[in-house]
Amino acid sequence: xxxxxxxxxxxxxxxxxxxxxxxxxxxxxxxxxxxxxxxxxxxxxxxxxxxxxxxxxxxxxxxxxxxxxxxxxxxxxxxxxxxxxxxxxxxxxxxxxxxxxxxxxxxxxxxxxxxxxxxxxxxxxxxxxxxxxxxxxxxxxxxxxxxxxxxxxxxxxxxxxxxxxxxxxxxxxxxxxxxxxxxxxxxxxxxxxxxxxxxxxxxxxxxxxxxxxxxxxxxxxxxxxxxxxxxxxxxxxxxxxxxxxxxxxxxxxxxxxxxxxxxxxxxxxxxxxxxxxxxxxxxxxxxxxxxxxxxxxxxxxxxxxxxxxxxxxxxxxxxxxxxxxxxxxxxxxxxxxxxxxxxxxxxxxxxxxxxxxxxxxx
Amino acid sequence: xxxxxxxxxxxxxxxxxxxxxxxxxxxxxxxxxxxxxxxxxxxxxxxxxxxxxxxxxxxxxxxxxxxxxxxxxxxxxxxxxxxxxxxxxxxxxxxxxxxxxxxxxxxxxxxxxxxxxxxxxxxxxxxxxxxxxxxxxxxxxxxxxxxxxxxxxxxxxxxxxxxxxxxxxxxxxxxxxxxxxxxxxxxxxxxxxxxxxxxxxxxxxxxxxxxxxxxxxxxxxxxxxxxxxxxxxxxxxxxxxxxxxxxxxxxxxxxxxxxxxxxxxxxxxxxxxxxxxxxxxxxxxxxxxxxxxxxxxxxxxxxxxxxxxxxxxxxxxxxxxxxxxxxxxxxxxxxx
Numbered sequence: 056x057x058x059x060x061x062x063x064x065x066x067x068x069x070x071x072x073x074x075x076x077x078x079x080x081x082x083x084x085x086x087x088x089x090x091x092x093x094x095x096x097x098x099x100x101x102x103x104x105x106x107x108x109x110x111x112x113x114x115x116x117x118x119x120x121x122x123x124x125x126x127x128x129x130x131x132x133x134x135x136x137x138x139x140x141x142x143x144x145x146x147x148x149x150x151x152x153x154x155x156x157x158x159x160x161x162x163x164x165x166x167x168x169x170x171x172x173x174x175x176x177x178x179x180x181x182x183x184x185x186x187x188x189x190x191x192x193x194x195x196x197x198x199x200x201x202x203x204x205x206x207x208x209x210x211x212x213x214x215x216x217x218x219x220x221x222x223x224x225x226x227x228x229x230x231x232x233x234x235x236x237x238x239x240x241x242x243x244x245x246x247x248x249x250x251x252x253x254x255x256x257x258x259x260x261x262x263x264x265x266x267x268x269x270x271x272x273x274x275x276x277x278x279x280x281x282x283x284x285x286x287x288x289x290x291x292x293x294x295x296x297x298x299x300x301x302x303x304x305x306x307x308x309x310x311x312x313x314x315x316x317x318x319x320x321x322x323x324x325x326x327x328x329x330x331x332x333x334x335x336x337x338x339x340x341x342x343x344x345x346x347x348x349x350x351x352x353x354x355x356x357x358x359x360x361x362x363x364x365x366x367x368x369x370x371x372x373x374x375x376x377x378x379x380x381x382x383x384x385x386x387x388x389x390x391x392x393x394x395x396x397x398x399x400x401x402x403x404x405x406x407x408x409x410x411x412x413x414x415x416x417x
Numbered sequence: 418x419x420x421x422x423x424x425x426x427x428x429x430x431x432x433x434x435x436x437x438x439x440x441x442x443x444x445x446x447x448x449x450x451x452x453x454x455x456x457x458x459x460x461x462x463x464x465x466x467x468x469x470x471x472x473x474x475x476x477x478x479x480x481x482x483x484x485x486x487x488x489x490x491x492x493x494x495x496x497x498x499x500x501x502x503x504x505x506x507x508x509x510x511x512x513x514x515x516x517x518x519x520x521x522x523x524x525x526x527x528x529x530x531x532x533x534x535x536x537x538x539x540x541x542x543x544x545x546x547x548x549x550x551x552x553x554x555x556x557x558x559x560x561x562x563x564x565x566x567x568x569x570x571x572x573x574x575x576x577x578x579x580x581x582x583x584x585x586x587x588x589x590x591x592x593x594x595x596x597x598x599x600x601x602x603x604x605x606x607x608x609x610x611x612x613x614x615x616x617x618x619x620x621x622x623x624x625x626x627x628x629x630x631x632x633x634x635x636x637x638x639x640x641x642x643x644x645x646x647x648x649x650x651x652x653x654x655x656x657x658x659x660x661x662x663x664x665x666x667x668x669x670x671x672x673x674x675x676x677x678x679x680x681x682x683x684x685x686x687x688x689x690x691x692x693x694x695x696x697x698x699x700x701x702x703x704x705x706x707x708x709x710x711x712x713x714x715x716x717x718x719x720x721x722x723x724x725x726x727x728x729x730x731x732x733x734x735x736x737x738x739x740x741x742x743x744x745x746x747x748x749x750x751x752x753x
Contacts (some may be wrong), residue, residue, distance in 0.1 A: 062532050063734050063735055064735075065734065065735055065736050068735040068736065069736065077466060096676075097739065098739065099733050099735060099737055099739065099740050100682070100731075100733055100737030100739035101737065102736055103739070104735075104736075104737045146678075149426075156424075158424055158425055158426065159422070159424050161425065162422065162423070162424045162425055163422070169602075171602050171604075171677070175602075275733075275737075277733045389434075391419075391426075391432065391433060
């Protein structure tokens with residue numbers, strides 16, 4: 056049996072379930088901040104394996120969901136400019152803002168292409184010297200090094216028809232903004248981000264915010280192991296940081312990746328859909344790379360699309376409200392016409408609740 | 418429909434597609450044959466029943482490991498006829514070709530259509546060609562229509578399905594979708610993922626020879642097995658529970674799906690079928706399937722249940738149970 060299969064083995068899983076059941080002594084809310092955790096929890100039915108006292112809520116860790124409406128507006132402007140090949144990751148296509156999405160623009164003729172990596176976008180620029188290629192750079196510390204390496208290469212090779220619309224965000228700043236005063240008792244920290252940043256970067260959750268935290272991988276075993284540690288801390292009124300993903304994460308992370316992020320980007324304030332402006336939570340290109348900034352290069356018309364004020368994503372992301380509390384839920388806001396962040400991703404809190412509720416009503 | 422314009426999401430076989438069919442096409446063309454919304458219509462002429470179907474094919478890239486648009490165009494229509502229980506006989510084809518399209522590629526596609534037709538024992542008896550300006554279509558679009566004859570004593574129908582009936586898959590799922598997606602994104606897997614595209618009518622004939630065993634058949638193309646199972650759960654007004662460990666998936670497809678962040682349950686198939694089969698005769702059906710070259714890896718993957726709320730559930734390898742939802746829009750590679 057491979058290690059990989061071991062992580063999905065029923066009896067290993069059962070012993071973790073037993074431990075969690077025995078130690079869940081009071082109602083508590085555990086937040087997973089990473090979109091891939093949210094996907095994995097849904098994929099493996101992990102909520103159905105936990106005692107009722109444990110509530111799992113999804114935090115703002117899906118980079119697609121937290122890209123705000125005005126950033127999407129800028130993307131729409133750029134994508135509609137003649138001569139531009141606009142490239143992005145596949146799941147950005149469906150993100151709504153106002154009455155538009157990139158998918159709709161693609162349907163109506165804009166040259167929008169899905170790429171799997173910013174390097175693919177750079178290659179498109181090399182192959183199409185008469186066109187301008189813009190890459191919509193979205194993601195956390197996990198994808199930012201790739202974008203930085205791509206910019207670095209474009210700079211070295213003096214490729215001038217390539218630029219990025221930078222919407223990169225960093226995770227710790229968002230957690231610092233979100234957690235204080237929230238109903239969240241403990242945090243499952245993002246394993247992929249920690250591979251880059253190192254485990255230590257999340258020490259503040261335990262030390263300063265006084266919440267137990269566990270860096271977790273994405274197999275059901277990893278997630279249940281993290282929950283087991285968190286439940287134990289909650290029971291003992293303790294707050295530690297646990298590295299439950301030691302096969303990929305160490306204390307200090309990937310220094311090379313951190314250095315290239317620092318070389319190309321600097322921290323900037325930025326807006327998160329559902330959470331608003333968070334200081335130093337985003338990345339912007341350093342001045343010496345500003346030739347690669349699509350906003351500076353093309354000066355797209357500023358588009359003001361504001362989030363619907365009735366949307367309760369913010370409270371839902373903080374674990375304070377449930378999707379059904381929101382007056383837009385299942386009315387204006389559905390998976391086909393999402394208004395807020397939690398409905399955008401198929402596995403967001405609102406989208407999942409919507410599906411399950413509809414089934415019950417049938 | 419809330420949208421004012423058709424988006425790509427309406428073409429992907431999910432909720433939006435069904436909305437389009439039910440709110441635009443069905444009211445416009447209303448007639449009893451259309452009501453069942455199955456892959457083929459069974460039409461009576463005197464005391465004979467014929468099955469009719471049509472399908473249009475738009476694939477990027479046109480050529481991929483294991484097949485090309487021509488092979489898919491023939492197999493798709495043959496399979497739609499076969500899933501109704503009919504024996505496919507005659508096909509027509511219409512081609513919309515972009516000016517500038519290479520003649521050699523057109524010849525390759527036609528050879529591939531001829532080979533698939535021979536394999537399926539059907540003949541292509543009529544055709545039509547339109548050429549459009551450059552930029553008005555992407556290379557080539559192909560439509561095929563087909564006619565078959567229905568000779569079973571009873572139509573396959575959701576009304577026959579009972580709790581306890583079993584779900585059989587005819588082999589490893591998700592292969593075509595991943596073959597096309599990895600070819601589209603130039604991902605080199607070793608060995609490359611080859612599409613499963615194949616005509617299933619001879620396999621179906623063997624299955625139907627087990628008298629009265631097969632209650633419903635469907636080829637889970639767009640939207641994968643998850644979409645087919647959800648449509649079935651709606652049609653039969655019962656639940657379906659799948660045992661994930663029993664669903665055949667090749668390790669390469671598994672790896673590609675993990676890499677691209679897609680779920681193999683939603684990945685398209687062009688040479689696989691799902692069947693709902695009477696529990697008592699399931700083993701007999703499975704035996705004949707496994708003896709057929711296109712059904713060697715057939716497996717019982719789940720059963721019809723009376724679980725509420727109605728829906729499709731998967732029993733995971735770690736012992737939990739999850740809902741298998743219908744897809745909204747085209748499946749796209751994810752970053753998170």
